[in-house]
Amino acid sequence: MDLRTPQTANDPVRTPVRRLNSEAPWDAFDPAAYVDHNYGSLRSDDAKILEIVRKHFADHFRDSPDHGGERLRGIDVGAGANLYPALSMLPWCGEITLFETSTANVAYLNDQRVSYDPHWDQFWAALCEQDVYARRVADPRADFRRAVTVERGNLFDLRRRPAGWQIGTMFFVAESMSTSEAEFFLAVERFMEALAPGAPFAAAFMEGSLGYKVGEHSFPACSVSAADVRKSLSPFAEGEEVAITPIGMPGGALREGYEGMIVACGRRGSE
Template identity: 30%
Template structure:
């Protein structure tokens, strides 16, 4: 068995992330016949930014009883990427990878991972190329276990899709992953928030149990409240990010002459929303069509078409909203996911609720027990570690509401330390 761990880029240094990967390795690496493998990505980073001292990195691993048997530079895999690309039978998949190379003159991470796994499982015979340490002949194995931060889940899933399309599908059962919660030494800038990666990981495969519970709860409460269709004139989804299902939930309540302002501080998130609403991204439209269908099954005439008519995107901050502007506000996973300080969470929530007119509708959701999250595999963003009791205490000052804790199934938590999602539907005090 070959266990890969401590993946590093040549513009990085040894960090907390690598410590966590080593901890997972030490749980697995006892026993005969195990080869410890490290892959160093010297291909993706800009050459001018490369600062890794590879000898120092290997010494750090050795001091932690995690010296690799084989370490390889990713650039050695380029010929295998070319070979894998030629073997892909799925024309759409092949075109997407070719277009990626055509626009960037580099192969995507998913193609490298696919080539790397096929190579190590013997698909190309005995591998022969220069290694940082050890010999390429020792890379061959009948089983692969890869230890990575959970921010790599999307490219890893795409790599398996590539392998399945190359004639190596029978090898997939020999590939396993151990994902741990991604962390960095410092928080990322929100300009680096990767909307496509975030959507694919959190919304792209299926409707999660928590989101399904939220959608069903909000639909039920809105029905009980008796808010007439087409009755809302001015609505905001504040900190919308790339998540469209809250806006779809409220869309049927907005009049044809009304407006839904999709507000976010991130330019990439706004670009993503415009691509979906303008129907220029077919793949993302398919993702949100699943949510549209589910909301319609529950009796709300929600839809992306109505959303594209009544909504507009606006760059803005939750901290800088105009008071008494909106008939209704939405805000899902925002005030709790832009800071790790409770005082700043309260400040953001105050601003949100102050933007709402008296007797206005609010629909909000927060993570419970979160310690941070990623949106792109080299990012890490803050979160406030909230409890259900603290959320209830804070919202009691704003109005009357109903509240629900949505929980996940076993092994399906979206973040480390995460206990669930709280959704609140209410009316502001008149």
């Protein structure tokens, strides 16, 4: 799930209590409150993330045109109530799986798949600053509807699925689902194992997160740094090369209890 929170700035940040992913109340997640707080308007941090990710994917497919126009299979792991990671893959994908564990978020995603809400247009417009997006996608709602499938599942179970997604994203998931460092590293491993060799990927992380509230419910987080992100991704990346970009808090903090955001881009290495 994409788990940045609608917690207000004056809420106290409690000392984190150890909590595993399986112990958190994911089905009680409130996508309406979450989207209203996070995505009603395009924040400067999301704009920076979109800038980095759109360039990464555009550069990859310009420099590695191995698929000869073939439409790819993409996956957004832990999609939550955030559509822009999937939109970032849309020009190159014939299929995009939105893989999500919360029943509430699955319902939201299925509703958005039919015709997503107007506030997502500003995110698409930001992607279109890289001209390949507008050039390859004349009608993003129609292409989104055709390409997207929503699948409920636990990311730890991805190993049971045949690997082979050819492009992938995972935004604010691995560090925002558990206080366990071991579960953080395992979540990243499962994401990377789901991708085919050579697949471009983009991932985003909350830096130094101490946990958060969504509505009346508290959710766990694992405090990670840019070094932790590199350590988690490098063993699975092409040549162990991952571009790590800390973006801090442009425009101010989204909430209390974190130190910034981190974007990571690279390619899945060969088996």
